[in-house]
Amino acid sequence: MRLTSLISISNLVVHQSHAFLNGGAFVGNQIVGRASTSLTRGGRQVLKAVATAPVVTESLTKAAVEARGLAMDSIGYCHSGHLGLPLGCAEIGAVLFGHDSGLTYNPEDPQWINRDRFVLSAGHGSMFLYSWLHLAGYDLPLEEVKNFRRFHSMTPGHPEFPNSEHNTPGVEATTGPLGQGVANAAGMAAAAKMAAARFNTPSHEIFSNTIVALCGDGCIQEGVSSEAACFSAQEGLDNLIVVYDANDVTLDKMAEFTQKEDVAKRYEAYGWDVVTIDGHDLNAVSKALADAKSNKNGNPKLIIAKTVIGKGISAIEGTNAAHGEAGVKYVDESRKELGLPEEKWYVSPETRSFFKEKASSLKDTYNKWQDTYKAWQSANPDLAKLLQSGIDQSTPSAQELLKVIPEFDQTKNIATREAGSVVLQPLADALPLYVSGSADLHGSNKNYIKNGGDFGVNFGKSYTGRNFYYGIREHAMGSILNGINYFGLFRASGATFLVFADYLRATIRVASLAELPVGYIFTHDSIGVGEDGPTHQPVETVSGLRVIPNLDVIRPADPEETAAAYAASIERKEGPTALILTRQNVRTLSEIPVSVRREGTLKGAYVAKKETSDLQLIILASGSEVQWAMDVAKDIPGARVVSMPSMYRFDMQPESYKESVLPAACTKRISIEAGVTPLWWKYVGTAGKVLGTDKFGLSAPGDKVMEVFGMDYKGLKREVEAYM
Numbered sequence: 001m002r003l004t005s006l007i008s009i010s011n012l013v014v015h016q017s018h019a020f021l022n023g024g025a026f027v028g029n030q031i032v033g034r035a036s037t038s039l040t041r042g043g044r045q046v047l048k049a050v051a052t053a054p055v056v057t058e059s060l061t062k063a064a065v066e067a068r069g070l071a072m073d074s075i076g077y078c079h080s081g082h083l084g085l086p087l088g089c090a091e092i093g094a095v096l097f098g099h100d101s102g103l104t105y106n107p108e109d110p111q112w113i114n115r116d117r118f119v120l121s122a123g124h125g126s127m128f129l130y131s132w133l134h135l136a137g138y139d140l141p142l143e144e145v146k147n148f149r150r151f152h153s154m155t156p157g158h159p160e161f162p163n164s165e166h167n168t169p170g171v172e173a174t175t176g177p178l179g180q181g182v183a184n185a186a187g188m189a190a191a192a193k194m195a196a197a198r199f200n201t202p203s204h205e206i207f208s209n210t211i212v213a214l215c216g217d218g219c220i221q222e223g224v225s226s227e228a229a230c231f232s233a234q235e236g237l238d239n240l241i242v243v244y245d246a247n248d249v250t251l252d253k254m255a256e257f258t259q260k261e262d263v264a265k266r267y268e269a270y271g272w273d274v275v276t277i278d279g280h281d282l283n284a285v286s287k288a289l290a291d292a293k294s295n296k297n298g299n300p301k302l303i304i305a306k307t308v309i310g311k312g313i314s315a316i317e318g319t320n321a322a323h324g325e326a327g328v329k330y331v332d333e334s335r336k337e338l339g340l341p342e343e344k345w346y347v348s349p350e351t352r353s354f355f356k357e358k359a360s361s362l363k364d365t366y367n368k369w370q371d372t373y374k375a376w377q378s379a380n381p382d383l384a385k386l387l388q389s390g391i392d393q394s395t396p397s398a399q400e401l402l403k404v405i406p407e408f409d410q411t412k413n414i415a416t417r418e419a420g421s422v423v424l425q426p427l428a429d430a431l432p433l434y435v436s437g438s439a440d441l442h443g444s445n446k447n448y449i450k451n452g453g454d455f456g457v458n459f460g461k462s463y464t465g466r467n468f469y470y471g472i473r474e475h476a477m478g479s480i481l482n483g484i485n486y487f488g489l490f491r492a493s494g495a496t497f498l499v500f501a502d503y504l505r506a507t508i509r510v511a512s513l514a515e516l517p518v519g520y521i522f523t524h525d526s527i528g529v530g531e532d533g534p535t536h537q538p539v540e541t542v543s544g545l546r547v548i549p550n551l552d553v554i555r556p557a558d559p560e561e562t563a564a565a566y567a568a569s570i571e572r573k574e575g576p577t578a579l580i581l582t583r584q585n586v587r588t589l590s591e592i593p594v595s596v597r598r599e600g601t602l603k604g605a606y607v608a609k610k611e612t613s614d615l616q617l618i619i620l621a622s623g624s625e626v627q628w629a630m631d632v633a634k635d636i637p638g639a640r641v642v643s644m645p646s647m648y649r650f651d652m653q654p655e656s657y658k659e660s661v662l663p664a665a666c667t668k669r670i671s672i673e674a675g676v677t678p679l680w681w682k683y684v685g686t687a688g689k690v691l692g693t694d695k696f697g698l699s700a701p702g703d704k705v706m707e708v709f710g711m712d713y714k715g716l717k718r719e720v721e722a723y724m
Contacts, residue, residue, distance in 0.1 A: 059354040060098050060282050063135060064090035065338050066347050068312045070134070071127040073344040074148035074155070076331040081149060081157065084309040084322040085125025085216060089245050091280050092305060093132045096212065098358055099282075101290035103212065106366040107137035107359055110169040113195075113391060113488070114207055114369055117172045117188050121181025121215035121225075122245065123158040128214075130155045133170040135351065137359045140168060146345055161486065163515040164574070173486050174514040177506050178215075179222030180479045182242055185213035186228040187483020189240035189300070190468075191490055194435070194455070197463035199387055204376035206369070209239060210293050216245045217255045220263055224507075227476030232300040233271030234471070236457040240300040241292045245279065247309040249320045267302045279305030298457070312338055390433045390489035393517075393573060398602055401567035404430050408559040410590035416623070417523040417581040419559035421446035423566045428452060428466070431491065431570065435484070436521075437468025438495040439477050444583075445495035447521045474500050478507030485516040491570065493519030498580060499529075499538040501545060511576040512550040518576040519569045524583040525555065526674035527693065527709060528624060530702030537697035537705070540676045545578050546647055547679075554646045555580035555673075556601060557626035558589045561645055564601035568649070580623065584702050587627040597643075604649025605661055609633050609641035617724065618662060619716075620644055620671040620683055628716045629672060636720070640666075647679065670723055674711040689723050691716065 071086035096102040096118060103116040120129045127148060134140045140154055147153035158176035160166040172188070175181040192209040200207055219225050232240055244263065248255045264274045273295065277284040285305065292301035310322025313334040321327070327334070340346055377384040395401075404426045408419065428434055428449040435455070442448045452466030470477040477494045484492040501508070501522050511518045527537045546553045552572060554565040562581065569577035589597065592608050600606025605620075609630055616638030621629040626643045633639040642661055644650060650658065662669075662683065669688040671680040677692040684690055693709045706712045710719065 057282070059350065060091075060094040062348060063098055063351045063354065064094040064282075065312075065340065066351050067093055067128075067131040067135060068338060069335060069340045069346055070131040070145060072312075072327075072331045072335060074127055074130075074145055075325055076328045077146065077344075078149045079328055080325060081127060082124040082324055083127075083313065083327045084247070084249070084324070085122055085245060086128035086131060087312045087317070087322070088247050088307040088309045089125070089128055089214065089279065089305070090311070091282050092214065092243060092245070092285055092307075093128055095282055095285040095289060097132045097136045098355065099286050099289075100361075101286040101293070104210070104362065104365060105136070105170075106362055107133075107139070107170070108363070109366065110138060111488070112366065113387075114209060116210045116212060117185070117192075117487070119173045119181045119185045119188070119211070119213040120159055120175055121185070121213045121219045121242075122178065123175030123181065125216075126155070126157065126159050129159055129171065130168075133168075135347065135355050136170075137355055138170040140170065142345055142347075161514040161516075163513075173483070174510050177510065178218040179220075179225040179228075180482075180507060180510060182213050182215050182219055182225040183228035183476045183479030183507075184483035184486060185211045185240060185242065186232045186237060186300075186476070187480035187485075187492075188487045189232065189237040189483075190235060190455070190480065191484045191487035192239055193235075193237065193463040195487075195489055199376075199383055201376065201380060201383075203379065204372050206373050206376050210241060211239060212241045212243065212289075214243045214245060216247070217250050217259060220244060221250075221259060224475040224479055226266075227473035228479065229267060229270045229272065229300075231470060231473060231476055231480065234456070234458075236298040237300050238296050238298050241289065241303065242301070243303045243305055245307055246276075246304050247307045247318075249309045249318075249323060251320060251323050254320060264302070264304060271299055272302045273297070273299045274302045274304065276304040276306065279307035280311065386432060387489070393488070393491075395431065395491070395570055395573075398564070398567040398571040401427060401430065401570060402563060402598055405563045405567070407594050408563075408588060410588050410594075413585045413587050414559060415582045415585050416556050416559065416562045417444075417446045417583060419556075419562040420521065420523075420566065420579065420581050421448070422559070423563045425450055427566060427570065433489060434491045434493070434570065435466045435468065436493050436495070437470055437477065437481075439470045439474045439500070440472045441496055441523075442467070442469075444497070445521055445523050447493070447495040468494070470494065474503035475507065478504030478511075481518045482507055482511050482514070482516055485511070485518055486514075491517060491519070493521055493569075495521035495523065497524045497536065497538075498522035498541050499524065499536050501538070501541055501578070505544075505548075508545070508551060508576060508578070509548055512548050515550065515575050517573050520576065520578040521581065522578055523581045525580045525623060526582070527697035527705045527711065528582060528584045528674060528702040529697075530584075530705055531699060533699030534696040539674075539693055539695070539697060542580055542673075543676050543679045545580075550575040552577040552646055552648045553580060554578070554601070554649075555623040556645050557621070557623055557643050558586055558597065560589070560594050560597040561601045561643070564598040565645065567598075568602055568646075582624050584624065586624045589627065589630060591630065600643065601645050602649070603653055603657065604646040604651070605642055605644035607640060607661055608643040609639070611638050611640045613637040615640055615663065615666050616668060617720070618642055618666055618669045619720070620662075620669065620680070622673050625672045625674060625711060625716075628711075628713045631713050632717045632720055636724075639720075644683070647683075668723070670720060672711065672716055672719075674706065674709065689719065691719055
């Protein structure tokens with residue numbers, strides 16, 4: 001049943017998004033929770049609730065107080081951080097990590113595949129997560145809690161997904177950019193649906209994950225969360241729960257200065273089930289979570305938890321000053337008011353004992369699952385082997401993948417986006433856990449897995465489908481791709497026009513930081529797009545992506561380089577890869593052996609045409625401009641052509657290889673790429689010349705635009721002759 005956002009009791013109508021219960025939840029026309037006093041928020045009178053729920057346990061109340069103390073002490077010690085959320089959401093944390101209605105997890109095995117995932121979308125409140133991970137028994141020592149925001153600590157300022165720099169068990173996603181965590185959770189929920197559809201059998205259920213995200217007003221205001229909310233409802237992700245810490249505060253001002261809409265109504269319109277509760281009432285929180293987890297009606301769930309930001313520091317609580325560290329100077333007196341002893345970072349023996357018992361109970365659940373898993377393995381050996389490959393994130397090497405991709409017809413000229421479509425099919429056959437998707441551009445991006453089926457409720461709830469339809473939601477697509485990869489079993493890629501890469505740039509940056517092996521397929525790569533004009537001609541975008549650390553950007557020149565680019569992106573495990581593909585046909589470079597093109601692409605750059613006399617000139621190019629470099633150089637005996645599809649890969653090669661491709665002795669170098677020029681100076685040197693365009697394109701047929709900007713055979717030949 002859809003939960004209403006209008007509550008009418010005794011002829012008093014209260015809008016759910018503004019109601020603040022000091023205990024209780026709105027469910028239809030009923031109130032769940034304990035008695036509250038009448039309050040006025042934003043000039044609106046709110047409702048008195050009737051007591052119906054039992055008294056909460058002393059253990060969870062004590063744990064919530066001590067979690068507040070941990071946050072106060074760590075943030076106070078370093079005089080940096082955000083007190084508001086850890087204090088305001090302490091009771092939510094107590095239920096999530098300490099109550100049966102909360103998360104299912106095993107702190108001894110933080111990577112257990114059937115664990116529930118918790119994403120702190122409001123990542124600035126990271127001490128909330130660190131406090132509860134420590135109390136719950138994860139391998140996060142108290143010393144690391146004390147080292148909050150310190151150099152090389154396990155408790156950085158915002159949560160960071162375990163990677164080569166940090167390893168904080170229990171952190172499920174790198175969060176901080178507001179709203180992205182909500183979309184990450186949507187991706188995890190989609191992955192959980194896929195896992196259940198792929199691996200559960202009538203006899204054995206091994207996947208039953210629930211995904212929970214905690215967000216604040218900032219996340220709700222960011223557009224990416226709205227995009228993700230639409231996607232989640234459209235795809236029936238009823239295993240997704242978003243807890244909205246609705247404290248009516250943003251950093252600058254009270255939320256009413258920038259937020260007037262009824263959030264509950266908005267999410268109901270998307271197709272979510274919505275309930276509003278008092279976020280400080282443990283009974284209300286536990287009931288809302290239990291109901292959300294058990295109700296598999298096809299709708300994601302939004303729990304609007306009305307809280308007091310900075311609760312426990314009376315001098316600032318409930319104000320925007322509580323958001324950051326303004327309350328640090330009141331910590332000592334506030335700790336006394338909470339009943340905490342003088343000892344900093346205090347955790348009582350009773351709380352330690354409570355979570356030890358909780359861990360034991362969770363371990364029983366875990367052990368029962370292990371028995372089911374072993375029986376499932378025995379009954380389904382092929383499925384078990386496939387699942388293990390996903391757990392291990394094992395993929396064949398690029399060289400092995402290239403063996404399943406037949407050589408192209410060397411006499412045909414095709415666009416690299418079309419070549420990508422051809423390449424994708426055998427790779428998808430070889431990699432059953434590889435999934436693809438597009439932001440409403442499958443027909444243009446050419447990245448549809450032909451035998452993969454379609455994911456989602458519009459296709460009979462076919463969660464085994466491998467093709468995602470994201471709609472025109474590039475930002476959410478990027479974050480959902482991250483979420484699928486965070487989940488850990490599937491390799492996900494997504495596609496759109498290159499010019500729209502900036503809509504998901506923030507998520508690409510996080511994928512690079514978190515070392516997620518996401519694949520991006522960006523087509524329509526330059527001024528060659530033509531008639532659509534400068535709004536769709538991404539002159540600056542390739543270079544803009546290249547400057548993101550740990551992002552491999554590959555712009556292949558022809559079908560064989562495209563084959564290697566796809567193989568490289570799938571082999572790579574330590575970060576994302578962006579494939580930059582043409583709309584227009586390019587010449588297949590048949591004069592270069594197939595093996596040279598493929599192996600050279602894996603190295604980032606290679607000698608495409610070697611000089612036949614003393615080396616006088618090196619022409620560097622990428623993508624569609626390599627064909628012109630080859631055509632011009634064939635009449636110059638002393639000219640060498642270097643195809644450079646990936647600056648990132650080339651820069652990682654040994655110095656000896658780089659010298660063999662770009663010998664330092666040859667300083668006469670010229671580069672050509674249909675985009676902005678600055679990055680190429682690194683390779684041509686101060687004596688060299690860079691051809692490109694540092695202004696926007698124009699509306700005309702693609703060939704004409706290329707001609708006007710000198711990005712064709714005639715333009716390059718003219719510049720080379722002048723340079724020589």
